[in-house]
Amino acid sequence: MDQTVSKKLFQQKGYLNLIAAQTLSSLGSWLDMLALMGLVAIKWNASPLEMSGVMLMFVAPMVFLAPIAGVFADRFERKYIMIISNLVCIALVLGIAFSTALWQVYLLLFIRGFFETLFGPAKSGKVKEIVGMDNIQTAMGISGMIDNASKIIGPFLSGLLVAVIGVQGSFITNAMVIALSTLLLLGVPKAKAVHRKIESKKIGWFMGMKTDLKEGLVFLRTIPVVFISVLLVTILTMALQIADTQIIILLRDIFVEPTKIIGYGMAAAGAGMFLASAIYTKKEIRSTLQVIIVATIVMGVILITTALIRDLPTGILTVVYPIIFFIMGFSIGTAVIPTNIVAQKQTPVDKTGRVFGFINSMSTLGMLIGILSGGLLSELFGVVVAFILSGSLLIVLGLATIPVKFMVERRHIHVTESVTGAQGKA
Numbered sequence: 001m002d003q004t005v006s007k008k009l010f011q012q013k014g015y016l017n018l019i020a021a022q023t024l025s026s027l028g029s030w031l032d033m034l035a036l037m038g039l040v041a042i043k044w045n046a047s048p049l050e051m052s053g054v055m056l057m058f059v060a061p062m063v064f065l066a067p068i069a070g071v072f073a074d075r076f077e078r079k080y081i082m083i084i085s086n087l088v089c090i091a092l093v094l095g096i097a098f099s100t101a102l103w104q105v106y107l108l109l110f111i112r113g114f115f116e117t118l119f120g121p122a123k124s125g126k127v128k129e130i131v132g133m134d135n136i137q138t139a140m141g142i143s144g145m146i147d148n149a150s151k152i153i154g155p156f157l158s159g160l161l162v163a164v165i166g167v168q169g170s171f172i173t174n175a176m177v178i179a180l181s182t183l184l185l186l187g188v189p190k191a192k193a194v195h196r197k198i199e200s201k202k203i204g205w206f207m208g209m210k211t212d213l214k215e216g217l218v219f220l221r222t223i224p225v226v227f228i229s230v231l232l233v234t235i236l237t238m239a240l241q242i243a244d245t246q247i248i249i250l251l252r253d254i255f256v257e258p259t260k261i262i263g264y265g266m267a268a269a270g271a272g273m274f275l276a277s278a279i280y281t282k283k284e285i286r287s288t289l290q291v292i293i294v295a296t297i298v299m300g301v302i303l304i305t306t307a308l309i310r311d312l313p314t315g316i317l318t319v320v321y322p323i324i325f326f327i328m329g330f331s332i333g334t335a336v337i338p339t340n341i342v343a344q345k346q347t348p349v350d351k352t353g354r355v356f357g358f359i360n361s362m363s364t365l366g367m368l369i370g371i372l373s374g375g376l377l378s379e380l381f382g383v384v385v386a387f388i389l390s391g392s393l394l395i396v397l398g399l400a401t402i403p404v405k406f407m408v409e410r411r412h413i414h415v416t417e418s419v420t421g422a423q424g425k426a
Contacts (some may be wrong), residue, residue: 015130015139017187023146024181025086027176029152030270032093034104034158034263035170040278041248041258044102049375055245057106061114062364070121070354078129079188085119086182088112088174090175097171110171125352128344129191133144136344138282153270169191195312217358224344224408229288229339230359234366235397236335238294241370242377243303250383254317261321268322269329276333280341288338289405293398295335300394302328307387325408 040046040054072081092112099105123143123225131139161170220227251258258361302324309320340359347355377386 012130013187014189015127017184018123018126018130019142019146021082021181021184021188022143024174024177024184026120026146026154027157028093028177028181030157030266031151031161031177032096032171032174034266035162035167036096037248038162039167040102040105041252046102047379049379050102050399051249051375053102053106053375054109055241056368057109058113058365059367061365062111062117062360064173065114065361067354067358067361069118070356070358070360072118073121073125073356074351074354077190078126079185079190081118081122082188083182083185085115085122086178086185090178090182093171093175093178097168097175108249117360121352121354121356124344124356126188130189135330136341138358153267179291192301199301207373219347219351219355220343220358225288226339226343226346228404229292229342230362232289232296232397232401233291233336233339234362235371235393236292236299236366237363238366238370238373238394239390239397240303240332241367242393243306243387245371245374246378246383246386249378250307250310250387251321255314261318264322265325266319269327269332272326272329272331273333273337274329276330276337280333282339286343287405291338292335293401293405294384295331296398296401298396299328299331300391300396302331303387303391303394305391307384307391310384 036054041051044050046054089112092108092115095108096105096112099108127139127143128136158170161173165173220230248258248262251261255261306321306324311318312320343355343359344352374386374390377389
């Protein structure tokens with residue numbers, strides 16, 4: 001990381017408040033994740049489909065609402081959007097803590113997914129709004145490191161909290177952490193300029209919203225390498241989720257205490273993604289598609305390996321599985337982080353919300369399809385087949401992308417020059 005750039009960023013009080021709030025918010029997302037999985041998979045002995053339903057309720061709102069959340073982030077003050085999102089999530093987390101039936105968890109997770117969707121595009125836009133174009137790669141790298149460090153610390157703390165104060169205590173602690181994040185957001189500065197508004201009152205709010213929803217997609221299509229990268233990450237996410245949502249089912253059949261192993265695994269995956277974030281904070285990204293190809297093939301091989309070695313002694317698997325999770329985490333970070341950085345660099349600040357709203361929507365759509373497919377495949381053919389199919393799809397995707405890379409990157413050089421010129425006028 002460039003020490004001069006990093007020093008300048010950390011001298012900005014507004015930026016410090018924002019990343020501190022993000023740190024607590026990201027940590028809070030993982031503090032109750034293990035408690036939730038334990039609540040559903042262990043206490044209620046959820047089936048593969050029921051386990052998929054938990055993730056489905058959480059991510060389904062993001063598919064349809066992420067583009068709308070992006071429009072809001074470009075129209076309204078991003079600071080207030082993040083604060084409102086946090087406040088509602090506090091109430092919902094507490095509601096989950098005292099749920100007595102699975103349908104209640106489903107309902108509360110669905111509403112929570114709706115409000116958490118508002119947070120992402122607002123945060124992405126606010127980061128660029130505060131730090132400017134020159135510091136955006138370093139700022140995005142730091143943001144990624146925070147998110148992924150939370151995946152290391154969060155599962156460990158979550159397991160500790162569940163052991164010491166129980167499932168309900170874990171959710172209550174998470175609500176307190178989100179409340180502190182909200183207080184920090186009060187110190188984030190408002191935008192210096194008013195966000196984009198409807199140019200003509202004759203258009204009307206609804207028609208203006210419809211036009212704005214299209215702009216994220218329209219703009220991304222002017223940058224083919226970024227657009228293709230987003231599509232690949234979407235398909236990658238779909239294939240990965242076929243296995244990811246069923247990992248607790250696989251581990252439940254192997255270990256006496258599966259939550260402990262998945263806690264180690266989540267921390268290891270977070271460490272891998274943290275390392276990827278640290279590398280791409282300072283590394284020049286010459287070919288986004290190149291790193292996606294390599295990462296996708298590696299993930300495919302790892303998922304197949306995860307299923308095939310399940311009959312090894314549990315003592316060996318206790319060591320091997322966290323290593324596998326680490327490699328997976330690094331590979332995911334290698335694919336996703338460069339895509340987000342390149343998208344941030346190419347997008348003007350007044351379009352950031354809509355562009356990242358569309359990106360988040362696409363990624364979540366892939367996740368949603370993967371969750372449904374994973375649950376159905378595990379129910380029909382078993383969890384091992386689901387893992388092998390997921391890995392095979394990733395390998396095929398990586399290999400199929402190789403010829404696409406050469407075609408798309410030839411066009412990217414000319415398109416980047418024109419978009420950069422356009423940003424200079426924005």
